[in-house]
Amino acid sequence: KGFFSADDGRVIAGPPKRSLEALTVSLRDGRVWVKHESES
Numbered sequence: 001k002g003f004f005s006a007d008d009g010r011v012i013a014g015p016p017k018r019s020l021e022a023l024t025v026s027l028r029d030g031r032v033w034v035k036h037e038s039e040s
Helices: none
Strands: 011-013 024-028 031-035
Touching: none
Parallel strands: none
Antiparallel strands: 024 031
């Protein structure tokens, strides 16, 4: 288990070795859309 900061995704506690990646979030027609850009 790991604990991450809701502000910036950094690791607060636990075994994770890296922070969470940033995701693009937008609001369209009252719905939340999240874009995940994977590495190629």
